[in-house]
Amino acid sequence: MNEMDEYLPRHLTPELQDALATARVVNLVGPRQVGKTTLVRDLFEEGRFVTLDDAAVLAAMEADPEGQLTSLSEEQPDAPVIIDEAQRSPKLALAIKKIVDRNRRKGQFVLTGSSNVFTTAEVADSLAGRMQTLKLWPLTTSEVNRLPVSRLIDWAMQDAPSLPQVSDPAPLGRKDYIDLILMGGYPEIRTLPPRSRQRQYRDYIDAVVDRDVADVMPVRKPDALRFLIDQMASRTAQEINTSELAKLAKLKRETVDQYLDILMRLSMVTKLSAWMPGESKRDIKQPKFHFVDTGIASALRRLNERSFDVGNRPEALGGLLESFIVGELQRALPMQDEDYRLYHWRSADRREIDILIDGGHRLVAIEVKSATTVAADDFKHLKWFANDGPGKGRHTVGLVFYLGQEKLTMGDGNFALPLSTLWTTVDLN
Structure with a gap:
């Protein structure tokens, strides 16, 4: 295996694990192609993974975000739902808030994206106390x-x-x-x-x-x-x-x-x-x-x-x-x-x-x-x-x-x- 194909462990992994144990929603942001998807797939092998880069999945999420997320959560009640490129659906935040307010279990959702969609006052307030945001940067030496x-x-x-x-x-x-x-x-x-x-x-x-x-x-x-x-x-x-x-x-x-x-x-x-x-x-x-x-x-x-x-x-x-x-x-x-x-x-x-x-x-x-x-x-x-x-x-x-x-x-x-x-x-x- 050459260096290009080799997976390099990230220093943020323990922080991500701690966040999942203490917050209902974990939001992992950072530039595209720095390894966010690889990291969460490696760390949460049992989680349910969906990507909003898929046009059909995005359309379904936009049509009925609460219904789709509830269904995904119920499929694996003890593992996180991992949503890749979460910034593509601005309707996610309020739907997630409703779900995690009904169920206070930690580590329900892991969101990844190249930008933080949860920065507007309305969205930030809706997830205050429920979400922890971490940033994955390019590799360190x-x-x-x-x-x-x-x-x-x-x-x-x-x-x-x-x-x-x-x-x-x-x-x-x-x-x-x-x-x-x-x-x-x-x-x-x-x-x-x-x-x-x-x-x-x-x-x-x-x-x-x-x-x-x-x-x-x-x-x-x-x-x-x-x-x-x-x-x-x-x-x-x-x-x-x-x-x-x-x-x-x-x-x-x-x-x-x-x-x-x-x-x-x-x-x-x-x-x-x-x-x-x-x-x-x-x-x-x-x-x-x-x-x-x-x-x-x-x-x-x-x-x-x-x-x-x-x-x-x-x-x-x-x-x-x-x-x-x-x-x-x-x-x-x-x-x-x-x-x-x-x-x-x-x-x-x-x-x-x-x-x-x-x-x-x-x-x-x-x-x-x-x-x-x-x-x-x-x-x-x-x-x-x-x-x-x-x-x-x-x-x-x-x-x-x-x-x-x-x-x-x-x-x-x-x-x-x-x-x-x-x-x-x-x-x-």
Whole structure:
């Protein structure tokens, strides 16, 4: 069996099992082709599976949703009804509410879809307290290598994190990291030869625009949306001024905001809000957007392993590397011990923290460096932020991720870490 055909266990599996044991409805959302259907089929072998991609099944569900769902539930009363591509039927939510209100058994329905159809106020209220929503992202590097979920965030949030707790990372070089960025995290696409892979990723975007967008919201100008997607790929890891983007795309600002919301709901882009300490009035409040999958972003930009060489576009690596790290951290968040949130921070005088993880009374400030060496000067913003800036008074750990191979301590709770520490094991005992 080659890697393309091999099923890779997902770190979200325990969370999905817990959700089924505690909620009447479990809603699993995420981009198409990341493995949602494979995951639920593997996990719930006894469940009753139906897909609304089947036109006949969808028509029957739309005609009599409560009757169809009741019949499916009664066929296997001790197993979940699994409904794939649930966003295709907006009538599902109220029908499910009626059924689970009559029968309070946990784990009655598992819904999967490329977008979360249960986001309107009416629908959200109807299923409040009855449903738990989880998101399945593209593969992490840990999952690809069949390693445990990264616990690096929990490690950094300790009172006194120490480098001996972090296993020696894989000795990867700049080319290895570029390969990971270009491959992306889509199970059936990432291992294809480079040219075929990039063509498949571009076709994937066309399929999303043609099929999935309409499930979220009707779009009058699909070509403008496609243009916006290309722009977001080129601007990954940047603060986005929607007024400027609207002028470039020849759209109203409200339309650009609407389109960005669609892309977020389809898990194509993710937004890091600007972190606000509360007392400061000079911090920049503009959000930073990241393209969720660096493989797709690279394909849309026609980037290959030679694109980052001197004389081509070496500066393009920085943004993609930062988005790659955000993706690895974001996908590990649900499996950490505490509830953490990702932000970015920048002051009006251009001091900047690429990624800021807020754990309440603790902060982890992260800088990303697309070089194989690190120097004390790379920590100047981290140290100022912790000692004299908005992080003063909070327990703040500073991390610089770089493309070298040595774990280094830089004093005062600051560390330089090879990028591959994001998928190495951590001893928290």
